[in-house]
Amino acid sequence: MKLWVISEEVVARFGNELGACGIELVVCSADDIQEGAIGFLLTKESDGKLLQERMQQLGTGPWLVLVYGSDVPYDLANTLHTQYEHTGEHEVIRMALFTHERALLGGEPDGRWMRFLCKQLARYSLVTMVCGMREVDEALRQLPRYLAWKEQFYIELGASCDEKGISLLQVSRALGMDKRIGHGWLYPSRQDSSLIVRWLEKECRLALQKANIQRIVLWGEDSLWEHMPSDWLAEKDVAVYTGEDKPIPNKKMTGWTLYDSWQDAVQDADLLVIGNASGTTIAELPLSELVNRMRQSYVIDAAACFPVQEAQSYFQAYRAIGENTNVWE
Template identity: 50%
Template sequence: MSNSRTVVLAASREVSTTAQRELAKSGIDLVIAEEAVSLESLGEVDGLLVTKPSDLKEWHGDLRLRQTTGLLLVFGSDIPYGWADRQTDIMRSNEGTKWELVRMVWLLDQDRAWLGGDVDGKWVRVLCKQLAACQILSLVSTMREVDEAVRQLPRYLAWKEQFFFELGETCDQEGISLHGVARALGMDRRIGQEWMYPKRHDHQFVGSWLEREATEIMKKTNVQRIALWGPLSIWKQIPTGWLEEKEVCLYINEDEPIPNEIPVAWTFSTECEKTLHNADLLVILHKDGVIGELPLPELSRTMRQPVVLDAAACFPVQEAQAYLLRYRAIGEKTNVWE
């Protein structure tokens, strides 16, 4: 491994693929020690990686560190508020401990990172330079400030999304496009172009919207078979009573494990065409690479009735109107239900 990269050993063998990918982008090489691998065979590393508090409870090994002061990298959004600060206090009370704790959080879908720790600390400076070399913008603050930002970010995004849901209702009433209005508002850098956050913690608004619109569709369209697009974990959090007595097929990405709790009345498929075959209604809760890249003419040919209820804004409205029998997206009342 290159000396220009930081090498950390995972305190636990359970490190998410997302965390591994984000660390790699940050110039951090992760070593995950399997049970059959001795620590001696791993060579010297720069420090230890922790992604959840239980990692430290699982760790019982000794590290051979390249540096006199080792890096204890507390990474990700699953760390409880104030936990990193408490660990720092514990280490300071132990005079024999030579560790520098750095709190690091990667911003979702962006090449940016938050670093929390001693601004003048050796490892904070090393990681800042390393992130810059990887063309990643970083912000350094205290660990508690990083924790507060992690806690407040979902709240802010929820408030922002709620605003646009309410704006969508106004656009429906006025017969105008939320997409057009949102783009205009987004020209102000304080607002930005992105307003929909599929990784939201609260699915209340999108769930209510789907239930209302699906019920309206079924009043005016003979719907027997429904294709669902989006993770089962989210479908379980929103009302699905409108699916009763319908033939339901859930799409599951082939790279994801098959969930164990699929409703008895539902079927599932890992193939796009089988999921959509002979469907009267496609309900999209989450956008992924498969549905986002699916040509609308192909979608129209595969479905029995190309009727799409889209809570993820996957398709341009004008193109959807041209190829689909009916299309409904948030704030895009295209008068197709009349």
């Protein structure tokens, strides 16, 4: 299925994730109305002008208006629905994707485009739940809050496990046997990274006290390192790797070297600090290759990239949240 969007920026931001569901995005210009499109994708309130401009050119629908993304104001979809429900020109659906496996759709359960969209997503193996538009808005509003609370709980539990000399991994798995809890708790898309940053800084300072470390690799999104206090990195050779094909960070990291290759970044490193593995392949790397490229294989991992026992057998020291309480002793 094909939907019009207001700009190439929208295509660049949402094209891949929606394309994985079989939804193609095309820019709708005044001079070139793309044939085959069945409606519009709105990702922010200002996109609404696209509807007004194109309605006169396209004539009556009914067209699909798919309201998508976290930047959409609360209740926008419901407002549009109220505006157009009497004309029959548009069917408004509020949509959210969860982990590329499940979709939440808000709108009329028996609507023509709702039925069409459910079938479309099913063809791409997505499980859908249909509810009200405001229910989707509320779920999107509360999800980051809940995930942040859950992550904070497990980080605090990790500190308790450290004190008791037990494994957070095993405790979290045990808790996850209760279906009400589940196993996942580290969320790379977190809005507030302060807890992770504090944990990383504490562990890195301990590592610098216990080992002769000169070259440090920071692995993860640049937004994380921008909030990291840098005094403990003074006079160190600091390499930063944010992932392949990632743009250069807007904020200049004075004295730090940015790499677009993980092999070059970790070459002759003494300490690898993993803050966020999202968008990278670190969890898939052979540990032997990683170790061979490093001068010393000290690793502090806030993303739980490796099985603990395997990491312990390869690295000189491996520290993950709630694991290896005596690693720096």
